[in-house]
Amino acid sequence: MKSLQSAPKERAFFDVYARLARSIKASGLFAQIVSGLTEVGGIYAAAYTALLPVFPTLALYFAAAVAIIGTAIIELGLRVLAPQTVDAILYCRYKGLHLAMTISIWVLTAVLFTASGLLSFRNSKTIVNEFTPEATEQTTxxxxxxxxxxxxxxxxxxxxxxxxxxxxxxxxxxxxxxxxxxxxxxxxxxxxxxxxxxxxxxxxxxxxxxxxxxxxxxxxxxxxxxxxxxxxxxxxxxxxxxxxxxxxxxxxxxxxxxxxxxxxxxxxxAAGERAATVAAYGGGLGWFTVVALMVFAASVVLERIHRKGSGITETVELSQYDVNPPALVEAWEALRERVQYALRSKITAFAEKTPAAPLPARPAELYDPTQLANIVINLQVEGEDDDNTIYIQPKRRQIGFKTAGTDPEAANTSRALYNARTPHTKHEPEAPEQHTKSSYETPDLRHLKQRLKEYKKRLGKHQQKALRYEKEGKPVPKRTAAALDNNAQWVEHYANLINQAEATKRKA
Missing domain, CATH: 1.10.287 (Helix Hairpins)
Structure with a gap:
């Protein structure tokens, strides 16, 4: 942000007081330097006395930092606020928000002038005491x-x-x-x-x-x-x-x-003589700082009157850096976004490599052996009496499970209910089984619907990734395109199997 000044419009007025304005401005600068030197000494002495019990080894450095910062606040504040105080009177800024700004500027200026005067006047003796040689003491x-x-x-x-x-x-x-x-x-x-x-x-x-x-x-x-x-x-x-x-x-x-x-x-x-010297020169320096402060005030007033009378206006030129956020804020945001991007990229890559959740295990089929009745076969020879009847008790079947493929006739017997299911490999097409005795949804049909739902989720996930790449203007990776085709084929396959199973169930 630049502060630009226009050429004087009232050249006659400007020429008359030009050299005076330049000289008075320089005198105001030197007056501020004198006032600042007296302030920094007093602030340093007070800060050092307060910090010495707390930080014995670092009190010197902390007190120096406090003195410099405090003096800068007072003098730079007066350098900025004093001209605005005079301009508020010259340009009659007493309406609207200008009135609020004028009151605030006047209050702050009065506070800083008072602080500068008191510190300079009271600390003059301290400064003189520091620079005055100690009285020569005789010993016994x-x-x-x-x-x-x-x-x-x-x-x-x-x-x-x-x-x-x-x-x-x-x-x-x-x-x-x-x-x-x-x-x-x-x-x-x-x-x-x-x-x-x-x-x-x-x-x-x-x-x-x-x-x-x-x-x-x-x-x-x-x-x-x-x-x-x-x-x-x-x-x-x-x-x-x-x-x-x-x-x-x-x-x-x-x-x-x-x-x-x-x-x-x-x-x-000797001590009394030195004390008298400090009192005399300290008082003189104190009044000199007060005069310097008055010279500074007079220089500001005359300089602003000369600027107003000459018709000099001040404009402010903004740059993009004045509008943008501070560099530290942008640096922090860039660092935060980089960390977020790295973390979320790792999380996304880890999620893509994570397989889908496995299907629930099929429930085991239980049977009650006590409900199976023994089969009795009566063998009778023709022409014989009933007394020649022989009763044969059939063997119990062996405990265990058999697949339907080992016994062609077992598919239509009650023992087929206890046969174990044939395990399926990953992505192996499954044909629906024929159920003629049940009207409810079989476990195989539920399994097919679960697989269809799983592949639809995978298909939707890869479609979202493809859309994100398209929005960013990037080509869809080959791996994503291949995953889209593969999952679409599996969705179509399981949909056909479900339709066939439901059609078979309706026919039954």
């Missing part, structure tokens, strides 16, 4: 390393100081314990001397022994006091060293917190 790695080194140094100093203090006081405690033990032993030796003197002389030295015991107690008390004093000094020295270690570690921690606060403040300042 240096302050942390300094603190860790200082803390390790202080811990090592505390360990060394505490070990030195313990070692120093351990030696003093050992010396004090040794001196105290010596003094106690000397006092005990003096007490022992007084006991020895008392045994040698026989005198009593109670006062001296008491002084010696008191001296021992004093020496033990002095040793204990000296030991306690040393341990107290050791504990005080360790406590002082520990307090010094904690104070130094607290100072290092305070320095680290100060450095971390400075880094955090610097990062917050």
């Amino acid at each position: 790695a240096q302050a942390d390393s300094i603190y860790q080194a200082e803390a390790a140094r202080l811990a090592s100093a505390w360990a060394n100081d505490s070990a030195r203090i313990v070692e120093q006081y351990a030696a003093q405690i050992t010396a004090a314990q040794t001196a105290g033990a010596g003094k106690v032993n000397a006092a005990k030796r003096e007490l022992s001397n007084w006991y020895n003197r008392e045994r040698r002389t026989g005198d009593s030295y109670g006062t001296q022994k008491d002084r010696a015991r008191q001296l021992i107690a004093d020496r033990e008390a002095e040793a204990a006091a000296a030991l306690a004093g040393l341990k107290a000094q050791e504990a005080e020295a360790l406590s002082t060293a520990r307090n010094d270690y904690k104070a130094a570690l607290g100072t290092a921690q305070a320095d680290r917190r100060t450095a971390a606060g400075e880094v955090k403040a610097a990062n917050e300042a």
Whole structure:
């Protein structure tokens, strides 16, 4: 389908605004490009956020496809609907079905303009945020390393100081314990001397022994006091060293917190500066997209007014491909018909090779042996008395069946009723049997009519095939023609046999 434009009828009006119309049309195209770029970014961001939890690996591609399709729907829809909206006003299309089309076009155009404006304006900050470099953030790695080194140094100093203090006081405690033990032993030796003197002389030295015991107690008390004093000094020295270690570690921690606060403040300042930049440029881009949308609307209005004022008309040229069904539909129908043709051809060929249903088996004839009376023959010699009568009982006939051809006389006896029928080969002409004792339709006559019906069906089937070939303009195959002749002959043959059988039955 082609869209053809006629030459301008109002050439003066056309010449005045020709260059303006061309320029404004190009500006409208660029305005749509700007609007589309802002739309595709916003749609992509929203689609990616929604699809990421569902399709983690494919969210990127699905979001890109959704963004492209959504933007194409909006922009191409505006490119088609906006000129029709202006033409509806210029050509006063407010009557009949034109009114319904005008209302629909106006509603769709308003929806697409609104969607384009909102997406472009709101997504401008998103786009600017994506393209604005991230603020350079400082880390506290240096302050942390300094603190860790200082803390390790202080811990090592505390360990060394505490070990030195313990070692120093351990030696003093050992010396004090040794001196105290010596003094106690000397006092005990003096007490022992007084006991020895008392045994040698026989005198009593109670006062001296008491002084010696008191001296021992004093020496033990002095040793204990000296030991306690040393341990107290050791504990005080360790406590002082520990307090010094904690104070130094607290100072290092305070320095680290100060450095971390400075880094955090610097990062917050950089982030605030970037946010201000995004807000400023994002707002500017948003208003720029609104202006671009207004330029597009103005370009469409001016271009359609210039076309109307110049007397340019638009006609549509159809081709056969515009009228025909879509190519995919025709391809599907061709494929379906090919499959149907192949299947039905196979079914027809299979049906033609299937023989007709066999005739029903003839019912077996039953007889009741109890109903057969024995035949008694009386033999009497002439001139003899009745007492010379001899009675002979005839033999029973042998169980089984005999054909009528084996016994010429059996055809007229009752035994002929029990003879088996002679089997017939396929397509062998059959002569009707003579029935003189029955007035009903015999099994042979029913068999002949069944065969006649079967061959009539075959004849009709082949006649339909021949008619189908003739309608299609094709020659009748030799096989079909031969089947027609053969079945017609058999129909005629069985019709003659039935007529002969019915004539014989009537005569009987």
